[in-house]
Amino acid sequence: MSAPVDEMSNSTAAHQDPILELSGVRAGYGPIEVLHGVDLTVQPGAVVALLGPNGGGKTSTLKICSGILPVTGGEFRLAGRCVNGVDAATLAKLGVCTIPEGRGVFANLTVRENLWVATGTGTSLKDLEEVAYERFPILGKRRSQLAGSMSGGEQQMLALSRALGTAPTVLLLDELSMGLAPRVVTEMYDIVGGLAAEGLSILVAEQFARAVLPIATSAALMLQGRVVKTGNPADIDSELSTSYLGG
Numbered sequence: 001m002s003a004p005v006d007e008m009s010n011s012t013a014a015h016q017d018p019i020l021e022l023s024g025v026r027a028g029y030g031p032i033e034v035l036h037g038v039d040l041t042v043q044p045g046a047v048v049a050l051l052g053p054n055g056g057g058k059t060s061t062l063k064i065c066s067g068i069l070p071v072t073g074g075e076f077r078l079a080g081r082c083v084n085g086v087d088a089a090t091l092a093k094l095g096v097c098t099i100p101e102g103r104g105v106f107a108n109l110t111v112r113e114n115l116w117v118a119t120g121t122g123t124s125l126k127d128l129e130e131v132a133y134e135r136f137p138i139l140g141k142r143r144s145q146l147a148g149s150m151s152g153g154e155q156q157m158l159a160l161s162r163a164l165g166t167a168p169t170v171l172l173l174d175e176l177s178m179g180l181a182p183r184v185v186t187e188m189y190d191i192v193g194g195l196a197a198e199g200l201s202i203l204v205a206e207q208f209a210r211a212v213l214p215i216a217t218s219a220a221l222m223l224q225g226r227v228v229k230t231g232n233p234a235d236i237d238s239e240l241s242t243s244y245l246g247g
């Protein structure tokens with residue numbers, strides 16, 4: 001039997017259960033169901049790559065995990081507790097942090113102001129800046145610069161800093177590679193791999209499998225609202241080239 005959500009602590013990474021678990025999860029938009037029974041597991045400290053073509057349901061699955069899209073069937077568990085119906089703000093307080101497609105940085109705000117936005121979760125601006133500038137010194141140099149005038153990689157660093165400043169246990173990343181040069185994508189995924197090595201659990205939705213597979217501990221292939229295969233990154237890579245990419 002699941003413990004009440006209000007008994008959950010932010011230190012969920014130490015738990016024996018998977019940090020995130022979807023079992024037969026169904027969801028949709030209005031009357032249209034788009035997730036038809038998704039099964040997915042993220043173990044503590046793992047990087048799980050959620051792969052597949054456009055419209056397969058990757059973003060919708062991340063929305064379930066962040067509490068934006070309600071579960072209409074099946075079960076969503078966080079560190080072993082059912083969190084169906086728990087809202088996004090509560091999940092954020094429980095340590096689930098999302099970097100959405102397009103990064104979610106405010107182009108017309110400075111780096112510092114963007115960090116200030118994350119103080120809504122209870123972390124002070126001082127702490128957010130300390131974490132950000134220590135990890136990404138370039139952001140310290142750009143603290144008074146408008147985020148929209150920075151490179152795509154620097155914006156992604158800012159998005160990561162905002163997320164990390166809130167000390168998450170689970171990071172949800174949607175299309176980290178979007179709009180970035182291949183070299184920058186590799187750099188960003190190296191950073192993500194480092195975060196997992198520090199104990200963060202990470203679920204990454206990514207269309208460009210080759211970008212994320214080198215740092216993934218496991219991968220799941222999503223087609224038409226279902227996870228059709230899960231396994232180690234090498235197996236899923238070959239599955240992608242033979243079935244989905246047709247080659």
Ligand SMILES: Nc1ncnc2c1ncn2[C@@H]1O[C@H](COP(=O)(O)OP(=O)(O)OP(=O)(O)O)[C@@H](O)[C@H]1O
Nearest residue numbers: 029034052053054055056057058059060061205207
């Ligand atoms: N806000 C929405 N309203 C209605 N349908 C939606 C909405 N968002 C997504 N969908 C539909 O849900 C299905 C799954 O989309 P989703 O964005 O989750 O897939 P995806 O694998 O992330 O694809 P992409 O990489 O293109 O974002 C698609 O058929 C899509 O058209």
